Each structure stands twice: as structure tokens, then as C-alpha cells.
Amino acid sequence: MKVERAKLSWLERLYIPSILNGFKVTMRHFFSWKRSGVYADKQSDYSAKTTMQYPEEKWPVPTGYRGAPYLVKDVDDNTKCVSCQLCEFVCPPKAIRITPPGQGGEVDREGAEKMPKEFEINMLRCIYCGFCQEVCPEEAIFLLKDYAITGENREELIYDKEKLLSLGGADERAYDHHVQDGVDEGIKKWEKKTQDAQNQPTFH
Amino acid sequence: MAAKDSKPAVETVTVKVDGRPVEVPRMTPNWEGKPEPTTVLQACKQAGIEIPHYCYHPKLPVSGNCRMCLVHVAMPGRPGPDGKPPMNEDGTPKVFPMQLPYEPQTPRGVIGCATGIIPGMEIYASSPETKEMREAVMESLLINHPLDCPICDQAGECKLQEYSYDHGQPESQFQEFKVHKPKAIDLGPRITLDAERCVLCTRCIRFTKDIAGDDALGIVNRGSYNEISTYPGEAFDNNYTLNTVDICPVGALTSNDFRFQMRVWFLKETKSLCTGCGTGCNTTIGSRENKMYRYEPRQNDAVNSDWMCDSGRLDYKWIGREDRLAKLKGPKGVSTWPSALKAISDHLAGVEKGTVAIVASARQTNEELFLLSRLAKHLGATTDSVARKGKADHLLLAEDRNCNTTGAQLAGITTKRVGSKLSSIAKEISAGKVKTLIVFGEDVTKHGIDAKLLKKVTLIVSDILPSATTKAADYLLPGCAHAEKRGTFTNVKGRVQKFMKALEPPGDALPEWEVLHELVHNVTGLDEFRSIEGLFNCMAGEVKAFKDAELTWAGLGDLGANVKL
Ligand code: SF4
Numbered sequence: 056m057k058v059e060r061a062k063l064s065w066l067e068r069l070y071i072p073s074i075l076n077g078f079k080v081t082m083r084h085f086f087s088w089k090r091s092g093v094y095a096d097k098q099s100d101y102s103a104k105t106t107m108q109y110p111e112e113k114w115p116v117p118t119g120y121r122g123a124p125y126l127v128k129d130v131d132d133n134t135k136c137v138s139c140q141l142c143e144f145v146c147p148p149k150a151i152r153i154t155p156p157g158q159g160g161e162v163d164r165e166g167a168e169k170m171p172k173e174f175e176i177n178m179l180r181c182i183y184c185g186f187c188q189e190v191c192p193e194e195a196i197f198l199l200k201d202y203a204i205t206g207e208n209r210e211e212l213i214y215d216k217e218k219l220l221s222l223g224g225a226d227e228r229a230y231d232h233h234v235q236d237g238v239d240e241g242i243k244k245w246e247k248k249t250q251d252a253q254n255q256p257t258f259h
Numbered sequence: 260m261a262a263k264d265s266k267p268a269v270e271t272v273t274v275k276v277d278g279r280p281v282e283v284p285r286m287t288p289n290w291e292g293k294p295e296p297t298t299v300l301q302a303c304k305q306a307g308i309e310i311p312h313y314c315y316h317p318k319l320p321v322s323g324n325c326r327m328c329l330v331h332v333a334m335p336g337r338p339g340p341d342g343k344p345p346m347n348e349d350g351t352p353k354v355f356p357m358q359l360p361y362e363p364q365t366p367r368g369v370i371g372c373a374t375g376i377i378p379g380m381e382i383y384a385s386s387p388e389t390k391e392m393r394e395a396v397m398e399s400l401l402i403n404h405p406l407d408c409p410i411c412d413q414a415g416e417c418k419l420q421e422y423s424y425d426h427g428q429p430e431s432q433f434q435e436f437k438v439h440k441p442k443a444i445d446l447g448p449r450i451t452l453d454a455e456r457c458v459l460c461t462r463c464i465r466f467t468k469d470i471a472g473d474d475a476l477g478i479v480n481r482g483s484y485n486e487i488s489t490y491p492g493e494a495f496d497n498n499y500t501l502n503t504v505d506i507c508p509v510g511a512l513t514s515n516d517f518r519f520q521m522r523v524w525f526l527k528e529t530k531s532l533c534t535g536c537g538t539g540c541n542t543t544i545g546s547r548e549n550k551m552y553r554y555e556p557r558q559n560d561a562v563n564s565d566w567m568c569d570s571g572r573l574d575y576k577w578i579g580r581e582d583r584l585a586k587l588k589g590p591k592g593v594s595t596w597p598s599a600l601k602a603i604s605d606h607l608a609g610v611e612k613g614t615v616a617i618v619a620s621a622r623q624t625n626e627e628l629f630l631l632s633r634l635a636k637h638l639g640a641t642t643d644s645v646a647r648k649g650k651a652d653h654l655l656l657a658e659d660r661n662c663n664t665t666g667a668q669l670a671g672i673t674t675k676r677v678g679s680k681l682s683s684i685a686k687e688i689s690a691g692k693v694k695t696l697i698v699f700g701e702d703v704t705k706h707g708i709d710a711k712l713l714k715k716v717t718l719i720v721s722d723i724l725p726s727a728t729t730k731a732a733d734y735l736l737p738g739c740a741h742a743e744k745r746g747t748f749t750n751v752k753g754r755v756q757k758f759m760k761a762l763e764p765p766g767d768a769l770p771e772w773e774v775l776h777e778l779v780h781n782v783t784g785l786d787e788f789r790s791i792e793g794l795f796n797c798m799a800g801e802v803k804a805f806k807d808a809e810l811t812w813a814g815l816g817d818l819g820a821n822v823k824l
């Protein structure tokens with residue numbers, strides 16, 4: 056098929072008006088930075104600039120965004136994961152690898168019976184599906200906001216337990232906090248379960 | 260098979276299960292094998308309907324305490340004065356659904372595990388009434404049960420989980436605080452008890468009292484504080500304690516060896532045998548990613564019933580040992596299987612008759628021993644094996660701690676007096692008569708053929724763990740543990756049983772039968788099979804006892820077959 060080109064007029068063939076037109080657009084942008092609304096909602100230092108200073112500045116990710124899965128601790132700085140290996144089982148690309156503690160394995164708090172000896176997630180394998188977060192009975196693993204997972208070699212991208220725990224930090228999710236008389240007592244899982252039990256419907 | 264047909268007819272009873280008439284034998288063997296009236300639970304099982312149960316175990320006396328097996332039934336009426344049972348108007352016998360005597364219209368259940376069937380009985384195994392009873396029992400069992408599944412070793416094979424899923428309710432009506440009982444109690448050297456998870460079914464108590472013959476466990480405290488315990492200060496320690504872990508329907512009794520090692524849903528199960536003694540208990544190997552995690556007994560009523568001893572069960576660590584032989588070794592220029600097999604075949608083809616001796620192991624498979632005996636016959640070699648003896652016990656453990664002495668005897672490798680020829684082999688070596696020694700799986704330096712003598716012979720050794728003999732070997736052929744190959748053993752009573760491959764062998768290691776097959780083929784020309792099945796069938800055609808029993812690999816099935824000794 057042959058495309059007929061439109062015939063250019065004499066003025067158009069000069070090109071100078073078009074160049075001036077383009078220059079006008081550039082200038083408009085150049086002088087209109089004060090009015091720019093691109094980052095107005097973010098209140099960042101860069102709010103006026105069109106070019107984002109990545110990676111110093113990162114894109115805000117929406118709620119519900121599924122970034123890299125990390126292990127979280129409770130507010131008392133205790134490991135929440137109990138090495139049940141459900142996430143390892145459910146993980147579709149088999150990115151998770153847990154070494155169970157065995158009899159008499161180390162735990163970081165009194166009364167706990169079981170914690171993983173080693174916990175690895177291969178970030179190259181992870182597909183950010185969120186199944187691990189969904190299956191975890193202890194709310195110990197969450198897909199946080201990190202999306203830029205980089206490294207210089209493959210080994211570096213297998214995150215071990217220590218790294219996952221430090222990246223995950225303390226779990227500050229409100230629904231996990233135990234609030235007594237308006238005072239937030241932190242995440243007290245068993246108190247919460249008791250409260251849940253007390254809030255159950257009663258039968259007469 | 261004519262003999263089977265002429266068995267006396269079994270007396271049967273017809274009952275209705277969920278409206279379907281089922282004919283079942285009137286008597287069923289109980290845990291001791293004595294005939295007892297068939298129970299509701301057994302009748303339903305034969306009808307293909309599973310009645311949930313915790314305390315009932317076919318190999319233990321019935322105790323009827325968990326109430327999980329409650330079912331609603333209807334009984335035929337008693338004959339009236341005329342001697343005739345009450346009839347419906349249409350002429351069928353009338354049945355009366357059981358109900359509470361003080362509250363007619365409320366259905367009453369019977370425990371299926373301890374209620375004998377009577378002709379004409381109707382069992383409502385899946386009726387709403389039965390369902391409601393089960394839900395109630397589940398709810399009561401879960402009242403004080405901890406939410407431990409994530410850290411409970413039983414999860415994945417837990418009856419409480421399964422029945423909760425099938426017969427439980429999503430919510431509990433129980434609002435009071437749960438009773439907390441001690442956790443991680445050291446019950447004995449191999450067992451840890453979590454009292455909170457126990458459903459007090461007493462299976463463990465009955466097993467250890469009635470089967471193991473050690474009345475070590477009991478229930479202490481009252482009501483919801485009931486707890487399994489040993490006598491204060493006593494440890495639960497006999498050679499059969501770990502069976503209680505298997506039969507415990509929940510995660511109350513856990514094995515220290517397996518505790519927190521691996522979740523059961525990752526384990527691949529492979530049918531195998533225990534190699535701890537001559538009994539040859541049937542086992543299941545649980546392995547994941549080429550690592551073995553546990554043995555569990557596999558039911559075989561002709562051998563080990565449902566049990567196995569603790570010493571045999573824990574005797575597997577050597578399979579994954581770090582120092583396993585994984586490298587083939589030979590004189591200069593021999594570092595691969597083809598070169599080693601060629602060099603050894605050439606050597607054996609050139610030796611004079613009578614200058615070879617073979618020390619095989621009574622822990623090798625029938626097939627390997629058969630191939631070795633073939634080789635021995637061709638070379639005119641003296642053969643023997645090494646005896647291992649221990650103390651037999653009342654239940655399973657045999658005096659003979661080799662797993663295949665019978666097989667070695669049937670193959671002609673050794674005689675009734677195992678190991679009696681070892682000293683004469685030593686003498687012949689020192690006299691210079693024997694110039695080539697083939698050793699399979701034994702450390703002969705511990706049995707009279709010391710390192711000095713080994714220097715005088717061409718030493719061909721196959722083993723899986725290093726020893727003084729493997730160190731002295733001219734040719735070292737790394738072999739496989741039973742879990743890494745297939746084969747058969749013959750137990751002390753003459754039962755030939757097969758085991759399957761669960762793991763990949765390390766490094767160069769190859770199943771001994773493959774290596775021997777190649778050698779025997781090169782030296783004697785035997786060439787009748789390509790696979791272990793073919794090898795077994797070839798052997799069954801030559802070894803008299805096997806031939807008489809018309810054994811075939813396929814015919815052995817999972818449970819094996821007996822031969823006459
Ligand atoms: S997000 Fe999905 S793929 Fe990634 S670790 Fe979790 S389960 Fe595996």
C-alpha cells in the first residue's frame with residue numbers, strides 16, 4: 056500500500072515556524088516549574104522537578120503493592136517465624152529454603168520451641184506472588200515495598216535469615232497490636248488471641 | 260491354588276451400612292489374632308466406609324475411650340412370645356433406631372470400635388445424627404487443644420487435623436481459658452511428650468503394656484488435667500518406645516531423632532527393609548532431596564506386624580555419613596568403572612583355579628551373593644562371611660544381627676557355621692596358596708586376616724564406609740547402602756522380601772549387583788538379564804529353595820514370600 060504524503064505549503068517547507076513552535080513548548084515547560092503538579096502530593100524536595108532522582112528517590116508504591124518478601128519481627132524484637140515450612144511448601148517457584156532447627160535448636164526468646172535454623176529466599180526466583188504471606192500462620196513473612204532487588208552475582212541475591220530479618224524489621228501492622236485501655240502494648244499475639252476468644256459470640 | 264478354594268466357608272452376617280446390605284464375616288481376628296465378633300467399625304471398613312477413630316488400633320486391645328467412632332445404629336427387635344421378631348406391615352423385619360432411654364427421640368450412638376454386629380442391624384454411618392455426634396466429640400477434644408500445628412511434628416499426618424477438617428466445626432463454643440499442660444517433657448531417652456496435644460486415647464499405654472511388655476506408662480491427675488506419665492523418676496526406655504510415636508494419633512509423643520527435622524509433607528516414602536537384624540522388619544524410608552530422615556515400620560503381619568525396634572529404627576545414620584566411600588580407586592591408570600572392571604576381569608580370567616578367596620557380607624542382597632557364588636564356582640574360590648550375634652528379645656529383635664545370613668547360606672557363600680572358614684582363608688594366604696582376595700562389605704582385618712596378610716594378595720574390596728581393609732585395597736569399588744539400590748533379603752525365617760531405592764548413591768558408587776553382573780559376565784559369560792528383576796528371576800531359577808517356592812520378582816509383592824529352609 057502506498058501512503059500519499061500531504062503536500063507541504065511554502066511556509067511549512069521553511070521549517071522555521073515549526074522549530075519556533077517547539078522551542079515555545081520547551082520554554083513553557085522551563086518557566087512553568089512553579090506550577091508543576093507532578094510531585095505536589097509528595098511534598099518532597101524534588102517536587103518541582105520533572106526528572107526523579109532515582110535511586111535516591113523512589114517511586115511511591117501504592118498500598119497492596121507486592122514487593123520483596125521479608126521476615127518480620129514482633130515489636131519485642133523476637134523472631135516470629137516458627138519454621139513451619141508452609142511458605143516453603145506453597146512457594147510456586149521454590150524460592151524459599153528453610154533449614155529446620157532439629158531437637159534442641161536455638162531460639163531467641165524464652166518459651167519458644169521452634170525457630171528456623173536458616174531461612175533463605177532466592178530473590179531471583181521469587182515471583183512476588185504473595186502466597187508465602189498468605190499461608191503464614193504466624194504472620195511472620197510479608198511482601199514489603201522493595202522492588203529494586205539488585206546484586207553483583209547470584210549468590211548475593213539469596214537472602215539469608217539475618218538479612219531477611221533486618222530488612223523486614225519490626226512488624227508495625229496495627230491489627231496486630233494489643234491495645235488495652237487506649238494504651239498500645241505492642242504486639243502481644245497471645246493476648247490478642249485471648250481477646251479474640253473473649254469477643255466470640257456466646258451461646259446460651 | 261486348589262488348597263485355598265477348599266477352605267471352610269466363613270460364617271457371615273448381613274448388616275445394612277447406610278442402607279446398603281453388606282455381608283461380613285461373623286468373626287474377625289482381634290489384636291492377638293483370636294477370632295472375636297466383628298465390630299461395627301470393622302463391618303463399615305469392609306463396606307468401604309471409614310469410621311473415624313483415635314483409640315482403636317487393629318493391633319491393640321480395644322479400650323473404647325475416645326468416642327470418636329460413635330455411630331447411630333438401629334437394632335432388630337427381640338422376638339415376641341410367638342418366637343417371631345417384630346415385622347413392618349410390608350413384611351420386612353422392624354428395626355429400632357437407638358435412642359436415649361430417658362429422652363426418647365434423641366438418637367443415641369454406640370462406639371463402633373467395641374460394638375459387635377448382629378444380623379439385621381442397620382448402621383447409619385453417614386446420617387446427620389452420626390455427623391452431629393462426631394462434631395460434638397471433635398469439639399470436646401479440641402477444648403483444651405493448643406493451636407500448635409505450625410510447630411507440631413505430627414502436622415500433615417495428624418488424625419486430629421484430618422478429622423477436624425472432615426468432621427469438625429470452624430468455631431468453638433468454648434470461651435473459657437484453655438487448660439495448659441506441660442510441654443516438651445522428656446519422657447525417655449528417645450521420646451518427648453507434649454501433654455497439651457494428647458487426646459488421652461491410651462494407645463501408647465496399651466502398646467507398651469501389652470505389646471512391648473513394659474508397663475511403663477499411665478495416666479495421672481484428674482479431669483481435664485489428665486496427663487500421660489511414667490512412674491515419677493523412671494524413664495520410658497525399652498527397645499520399642501518409638502512405636503508409640505507412630506501410633507499416637509496426634510503430636511503428643513514425638514521422636515527426639517525426628518523432632519523438628521523436617522515437615523512430613525516433604526518426605527518421599529519408599530518401601531524398604533530394616534537391616535538391623537535377621538528379622539527384616541518392613542519399613543518405609545522418609546527422605547527428601549537425597550537425605551534420609553526416618554524409618555517407619557510398614558505393616559507386614561507375617562514379619563513385624565506394625566512395629567519395629569528402636570535400635571533398628573535409628574540405625575540409618577551411616578547411610579548419609581560424611582566419610583562414605585565415593586571414589587573408585589585402583590592401580591595406576593585405573594580410575595573409572597570401565598577401566599577398573601576390565602582390569603579386574605582380566606586379572607580374574609588369568610588366575611589359577613583355587614587361588615582366589617571371597618569374603619562376602621551377610622548384609623548383602625540375595626542377588627549380589629548369588630553373583631558372587633557364581634564367580635566363586637567358576638574360580639574354585641573358598642567363600643565365607645562374617646557372623647554378627649547379639650541378644651534376641653521377646654518381640655522382634657533376632658539373635659542374628661546380619662540381615663541376610665539366610666540368603667548367604669542359600670547362595671552357598673557360607674554354611675550353618677558362619678565365619679568358620681575365615682581362619683583357613685588366613686592360613687592359605689600366609690601359605691601363599693590364595694593370591695587374590697575379594698572382600699565385600701566387611702572389614703576382614705577384624706576377623707583374622709590382618710593388614711600384613713592383605714599385603715600378600717591382590718585385594719579387591721567393595722564397601723561403603725572406610726575401614727582398614729578398604730585402606731589396603733588394590734581395587735576399591737564404592738558400593739551402595741540398601742536405601743540406594745534395589746534387591747532382596749531373606750530373613751531368619753526364610754521370608755524373601757524386597758526393598759526399593761530411595762536415595763542416589765554418592766560419587767562413583769554403583770549398586771554392587773551391577774558391578775558384579777559385569778564382572779561375572781566378563782569372567783563366566785553369564786548373560787541372561789539386564790535388570791534386577793531379570794537377575795532375581797535368574798537366581799530364582801537356580802537356587803533350590805527359591806526354585807521350590809516358585810519365586811519371581813513380581814510375585815514377591817510388597818510383603819515378600821516364604822521359602823522352605
Ligand atoms: S512471594 Fe511467592 S514466589 Fe516469592 S517467596 Fe513468597 S511464595 Fe515464593
Ligand code: SF4
Nearest residue numbers: 136137139140142191
Ligand atoms: S515464614 Fe511463616 S509460613 Fe514460613 S516457615 Fe515461618 S512461620 Fe511458617
Ligand code: SF4
Nearest residue numbers: 408411414417509510
Ligand atoms: S496434634 Fe495435630 S492438631 Fe494438634 S497441634 Fe499437632 S498437628 Fe495440630
Ligand code: SF4
Nearest residue numbers: 457458460461463507
Ligand atoms: S500420648 Fe498419644 S497415644 Fe498416648 S494417650 Fe496421648 S494421644 Fe494417645
Ligand code: FES
Nearest residue numbers: 312314325326372
Ligand atoms: S475408637 Fe475410640 S472409642 Fe472407638
